[in-house]
Amino acid sequence: MQKSRYLKNLDAVIAALIGWFILSLFFRYSGVGISPDSIMYTSAARSFKGHGTLLTFNHVPIVDFPVFYPIYLGIISFITQIDPVKFGAVLNGIMFATLIFTSGWIMEHFVPASRIYKWLMLAAIILSPPLLQVYSYLWSETLFILEILFFLVAFREYLLKHTLKALIVAAIIAAVSCITRYAAVTIVGTGGLLLLLDRVLPLKKKITHIIVYGLICISLLVSNLVFNAFVTGTTTGPREPSITPFSKNLYYFGTVMCDWMGLTPNQYWAATPLAIIIFLGFIAALAFNYYRRKLDSFENLAITFALVYGAFIVLSSTFSRYERINHRLLSPLYISALWGYTSWALLLLKKLNNSTTRRIVGAVMVVLMLGFITSEFLIDKARYNDQVADEYGNPGYTDESWIDSEFAAYLKGTDHSLFKPGVKIYTDAHEAVYFFSGMSSYLVPHRFFTKDIDKFYKVKHYYLIWFNVLENPELINLKDIQKVKNLKKIKDFGEEGAIYEYESEP
Structure with missing residues (x-):
């Protein structure tokens, strides 16, 4: 039985190695991508390694970003005695491979499970343009996206057992995530929403669990924000009010979804309707699962997170000014949205009693998914030609324009x-x-x-x-x-x- 368990995930191991190899292709010319955010992280990591502080290159504490990713880089740098910029490509390769393997392990526990579905999803994740872009840079999203999957695993364990120990494990992962990316409050919100919707727990026990979960989840974030306020006078650095209304942010969200679906900018006219359909679809799926009393599935956890995270990005962009909604900002949504909008196919096929009809419908779905994967491959190929074959590198401070x-x-x-x-x-x-x-x-x-x-x-x-x-x-x-x-x-x-x-x- 133990051997069978390992063989079940052998395909995920192979996929992880393939993903690592494909990602490494984008490091061939100039190494890991370095953006302004990357320099902020690495300077704080060097400070942590050398002096036990989290000062950036301007000798002020890092406040625009949470502290855990620089600490994470600093610890690895201390152990290896290698600078983060130099080990970044290897580190990101390991994390991307871990992400792929964890995704495969999770899909092995879908209900119903399908080997063909799992392989198609693994291929889509490996070739995902937003994920390959994020993991090509020294960005905190590389760790945050992995933490999301770890949380889904831990919180499902809680939903199955409803033990305080399982809840605390999930809450600790959420707490660490909150000091990796401020957007990780969406992980806290995902767990909180599912706790409220859970109809298994008695009311008194539910209240206790919500309080315990909430206190643990926000503990590290509150400590981080209080420290920031104490040393700099601001909790998250200077923030400007947003200049884009809700309707515009919903449109930007939709344009990213259009890109992910293989549409071109000529089809951006469909961006806002598509965004509305996506959000309504997530809401309907969550309501349906609540009605069926099926809140404890990985598929439902993914749908809930996708809904909470997507809504948070659109709403927060409406009130606070930061970079326009783009592939990087929405990359943590990719895997959960992919599962949310494809896993229903497994339920549909299971309900089809006629084997011929089931084969035809299944074949159509496979062809559609192969078309999606092909569009991803073509985007990746174009990026490879621009950045590697043409000897330019990942855009940023290590690309050809700065080398020359x-x-x-x-x-x-x-x-x-x-x-x-x-x-x-x-x-x-x-x-x-x-x-x-x-x-x-x-x-x-x-x-x-x-x-x-x-x-x-x-x-x-x-x-x-x-x-x-x-x-x-x-x-x-x-x-x-x-x-x-x-x-x-x-x-x-x-x-x-x-x-x-x-x-x-x-």
């Missing part, structure tokens, strides 16, 4: 005598300055924060490192500064940018 950059080469040089000690350095991309030179700098103010702008203009002596290619419309720009201050150009890099100095007259 004169500006980056100068900052990487050991001679920084151009900068006088004690004089502040400002820039429009402080993470780039740190990544290439190791120097700390200050970001020029956001347009929204007028007090910060006034404070910046009162500085009497500073250097300004300006990257033309990284200009951020949310920050004051070079022309804005030159209207107020007489900047002296001390190093010119042509179209790439320049280094300036400002010193007020005595």
Whole structure:
């Protein structure tokens, strides 16, 4: 029986190895992708490894992001004595393989289970463009998506047994997830919603379990936020109000779903209706499972999480300003949404009594799924051609444009005598300055924060490192500064940018 159990998951092991290999193809040219967020994480991880603190490259505590992912990188760096940027490709490969294997293990416990369905889903996960993109970078989503699956496993164990021990295990996973990504409050919400809908527990026991679950889930997050408020005065860093209404965010959600379904931008007219249908479908499926008293299945857990997470992203984008809803933001939704919108096929086939009809319907579903997988493959192939075959790399600070950059080469040089000690350095991309030179700098103010702008203009002596290619419309720009201050150009890099100095007259 033990051997049979291992053989059941042999296909998941093989799929995991294939997934690791495919992901490694995107690391061939320039290694793991490095974005501004990646630099924030790695600088805090280096601080944790070297000094036991979580200071970023600006010598301030990391507050824009939760603390666990930098701690995770720092612990691995301490054990291996290898920098996160160098081990990032291997680490992400291991996590992606673990994600695929865990997905396979979960599908082995679907009711009803199907070997063909499992193989098709594993292929879709392996070739998923959003997942391959996320796992190509040093991003906290790589850990968060894995934590989601671990939570589904743990919470299903609770729904089957209703023991306090199982609940505590699930709550601990949720708590750790909350200090990996702030969006992990959706994991807490998923468990909380299912606890409320559960009709097995007596009312008194249910209340006790909800309280225990809630307290454990929020414990680490509250500690993180209190610490942030104590050391910086803000719980999650400066946040601007949203500039996109609910209808626009619903549309953006729909455009991502269109991309995942293999549609082109020409079909974006269907984005909002598609988003509405998807949310209504999740709600209807959850209501149906509640009516059937089938809340303890993996399929229902996936549907519930997809509903809660999707709604959270759309609503939070309506009230708080951050990057537009995109593939990265919705990547944690991919596997649960995939299961939610395909697992019903297994129930349908089971209910078909006529074997011929069942074979025909099953064949049609397989063909549709193969078409979906093929569209994923074509997207991945195009990305591989652009980033690997054409020798460009993952877009970010390790791609070809920065490898060939004169500006980056100068900052990487050991001679920084151009900068006088004690004089502040400002820039429009402080993470780039740190990544290439190791120097700390200050970001020029956001347009929204007028007090910060006034404070910046009162500085009497500073250097300004300006990257033309990284200009951020949310920050004051070079022309804005030159209207107020007489900047002296001390190093010119042509179209790439320049280094300036400002010193007020005595």
